[in-house]
Amino acid sequence: MDARQMKIKAAEAALEYVEDGMRLGIGTGSTAEEFVRLLAEKVAGGFRIQGVPTSERTARLCVELGVPLKSLDELPELDLTIDGADEVDPQLRLIKGGGGALLREKIVATASSRMIVIADETKVVDMLGAFKLPIEVNSFGLVATRIAVDKLAARHGLTGDISVRASGDGPFRTDGGHLILDASFGRIPDADALARDLNAIAGVVEHGLFIGIASLAIIAGPDGARKLGA
Incomplete structure (x- = not known):
């Protein structure tokens, strides 16, 4: 099959x-x-x-x-x-x-x-994170939001590249007109806490942790x- x-x-x-x-x-x-x-x-x-x-x-x-x-x-x-x-x-x-x-x-x-x-x-999977975690963000203040996500990841002991998703010659845009940060964490030991803390970042519209x-x-x-x- x-x-x-x-x-x-x-x-x-x-x-x-x-x-x-x-x-x-x-x-x-x-x-x-x-x-x-x-x-x-x-x-x-x-x-x-x-x-x-x-x-x-x-x-x-x-x-x-x-x-x-x-x-x-x-x-x-x-x-x-x-x-x-x-x-x-x-x-x-x-x-x-x-x-x-x-x-x-x-x-x-x-x-x-x-x-x-x-x-x-x-x-x-046994633990979430091998797939890149999508984080939908507002284009306004993108650099500040990305820094905030980086700092949050560090507090959670998470490492890996966090990059703006691209499409063709420019950034990918969601149906809502937002950008996506793809976070390559590898493993997320406490997905519940990460989801809660991402929601507290002002520039984060939504994240892919359900x-x-x-x-x-x-x-x-x-x-x-x-x-x-x-």
Whole structure:
């Protein structure tokens, strides 16, 4: 089973949790896109959902495939969000935002009664941090914000490069128009404390540590899908 087939397996298992008539947060990333394709097939067969996308990219795919969408302002309370992750640990703490949609992903996930993560087994780690931690920041005061993040990392005993994400000839811009600092920490021994302290930095808009948000992870491997959590 190749990587894409594992992602499809995870998406198939997650689709079983989607009920007719649900208000559904629809995530971003390669695994979430497999979920959208499977969801579109059910919608074409008469299945009813109202979806809220977590990124412009997801919105475009949903429109292309005929998945009905609403804005989060129209549906401010959701039943379920299904989204991918860049890393997931045994406590269902996540790193998300490799695609740059972390702010919208977190807003949608926390507006939902439940969040289910779908991923292949390569995303499961004992400790978060091997994947670069995305930190979405305001462009105003970027240097000051970066210095503050550097100092915070040092207080936490974290080392590694913290760089502004690039795209083409310039910096990457999120759907909200912000920049992203990618922090190569390697290992984050206390993700809960780091998440809390990053929130206290004025120039930080959001970060990719999703703590206490996911209630279930569906992990696909060569032998099929397994579950982490309840």
